[in-house]
Amino acid sequence: MYRVKEAFYTLQGEGAQAGRAAVFCRFSKCNLWTGREKDRAGAVCNFCDTDFVGTDGQNGGKFETAEALAEHLRGLWPQAPGRPYVVCTGGEPLLQLDEALIEALHRAGFEVGVETNGTLPAPAGIDWLCVSPKADAPVVLAECDELKLVYPQPLALPERFQDFRARHYFLSPMASPTAPDAGVDAIKQSNTRKATDYCLAHPQWRLTLQMHKIIGID
Numbered sequence: 242m243y244r245v246k247e248a249f250y251t252l253q254g255e256g257a258q259a260g261r262a263a264v265f266c267r268f269s270k271c272n273l274w275t276g277r278e279k280d281r282a283g284a285v286c287n288f289c290d291t292d293f294v295g296t297d298g299q300n301g302g303k304f305e306t307a308e309a310l311a312e313h314l315r316g317l318w319p320q321a322p323g324r325p326y327v328v329c330t331g332g333e334p335l336l337q338l339d340e341a342l343i344e345a346l347h348r349a350g351f352e353v354g355v356e357t358n359g360t361l362p363a364p365a366g367i368d369w370l371c372v373s374p375k376a377d378a379p380v381v382l383a384e385c386d387e388l389k390l391v392y393p394q395p396l397a398l399p400e401r402f403q404d405f406r407a408r409h410y411f412l413s414p415m416a417s418p419t420a421p422d423a424g425v426d427a428i429k430q431s432n433t434r435k436a437t438d439y440c441l442a443h444p445q446w447r448l449t450l451q452m453h454k455i456i457g458i459d
C-alpha cells in the first residue's frame with residue numbers, strides 16, 4: 242500500500258532540473274518530523290515548508306499496487322511531446338518508494354526523480370537523486386546527482402558536505418516554514434543574501450531559489 246498526500250503537474254522549481262515539467266508525487270509521512278505543528282520545535286527537521294500528513298490532498302489517496310499508483314500519475318502527464326518526468330517527494334519518499342514502484346513508473350514511461358533527506362537507503366533504478374541533508378541526521382546515501390542544502394542550518398553547514406560525491410552542489414535559502422506560500426518572505430530574503438555570500442566565497446556551490454514560490458505555482 243502506498244500513501245500519497247497529493248500529486249500534481251507543475252514545473253520543478255529547484256536545483257539542476259528547475260524549469261522542467263514534472264508530475265510531483267508527494268508521499269505521506271516523514272522520519273524527521275510528524276508533520277504536526279506541536280511537534281515542530283522538538284523535531285530533527287524543524288523548518289519544513291510542506292504539509293505531508295494524510296492522503297487528503299489533490300489527487301492524493303491510498304494505492305494498493307505499484308501499477309495503480311504509476312497509472313494514476315501517468316494520467317497527470319499531458320499528451321504532448323517530451324519525456325514524462327515524475328518527482329517522488331514528500332514527506333520522505335524513501336519510506337515508501339521501492340523497486341516495484343520504480344519499475345512500474347519506468348513501464349509507464351517516466352524518468353524517475355527523487356527528493357530525499359538522505360537518511361534512508363534508496364532502491365535501485367532512480368534516474369535523478371537529490372539529497373537534502375537535515376541538521377545532524379546521519380546521511381546514509383553515499384552519492385547523488387545533486388546535493389541541495391537548505392541554508393543556513395547550524396548543524397548542517399556546507400563544509401560538512403564539500404567532499405560528498407555529487408554532480409552538483411546547491412544552496413537553497415531557508416524559507417519561513419510558517420509562510421510557505423510567500424515567495425520572498427523576509428526570512429528568505431536575508432537567508433538568500435547569506436547563501437549568495439557563501440556561494441561567492443565558495444564557488445563549488447551554486448545558488449538555487451524556490452522558483453515555484455516566486456512565480457506562484459505549486
Ligand SMILES: C[S@@+](CC[C@H](N)C(=O)[O-])C[C@H]1O[C@@H](n2cnc3c(N)ncnc32)[C@H](O)[C@@H]1O
Pocket residue numbers: 271288289290291330331332333334356357358372373389391413414415416417418
Ligand atoms: C519537503 S522536502 C521533501 C523531501 C525530503 N523529505 C527532503 O527533505 O529532501 C522537499 C524539499 O523542500 C526543501 N525544503 C523544506 N523546507 C524548506 C524551507 N523552509 N526552505 C527551503 N527549502 C525547504 C527540502 O530541503 C527538500 O529539498
Ligand SMILES: Nc1nc2[nH]cc(C(=O)O)c2c(=O)[nH]1
Pocket residue numbers: 251252253254255265291330331356453458459
Ligand atoms: N514546483 C515545485 N518544485 C519543487 N521541487 C521540490 C519540491 C518539493 O516539495 O519536494 C517542489 C514543489 O513542491 N514544487
Ligand code: SF4
Pocket residue numbers: 271272273274286287288289290291293331332333358375
Ligand atoms: S523537509 Fe523533508 S525531512 Fe524535513 S520534515 Fe519536511 S519532509 Fe521531512
Ligand SMILES: [Mg+2]
Pocket residue numbers: 290291
Ligand atoms: Mg516544496
